[in-house]
Amino acid sequence: MFARVARYEVDPGRTQEAIEAFHDAVTQLEGTEGLEGGYVCVDYEDGSIMSMTLWQNRTAMDESERKAAGLRQDAAKRVEGRVVSVQSLDVAIEIGAAVRS
Numbered sequence: 001m002f003a004r005v006a007r008y009e010v011d012p013g014r015t016q017e018a019i020e021a022f023h024d025a026v027t028q029l030e031g032t033e034g035l036e037g038g039y040v041c042v043d044y045e046d047g048s049i050m051s052m053t054l055w056q057n058r059t060a061m062d063e064s065e066r067k068a069a070g071l072r073q074d075a076a077k078r079v080e081g082r083v084v085s086v087q088s089l090d091v092a093i094e095i096g097a098a099v100r101s
Contacts, residue, residue, distance in 0.1 A: 004068065006072055006085065007050050009047055009084055010080070014079045015042060018078075019049075025071040034063075037054050038051065039051070
């Protein structure tokens with residue numbers, strides 16, 4: 001499994017509006033080939049937002065990047081926020097599914 005993690009900054013007073021913008025982005029991303037799921041996490045106090053999407057394989061994640069990049073930028077711009085960083089990572093351990101030895 002692979003993950004793409006993006007970090008955003010928005011004005012704390014616009015956090016709820018940002019969540020709505022990200023909800024719209026998520027709706028457009030759903031159904032993308034290889035998407036396993038994901039999360040959007042929010043710190044209401046400082047306006048930090050983090051999204052993490054999980055992918056079946058690197059090919060699916062890489063092929064979705066153009067669409068995902070546009071959705072990220074659009075959601076951030078709707079609330080005058082900014083994309084701080086984006087990373088593509090291998091998932092080394094899945095918590096809750098780890099095999100115990």
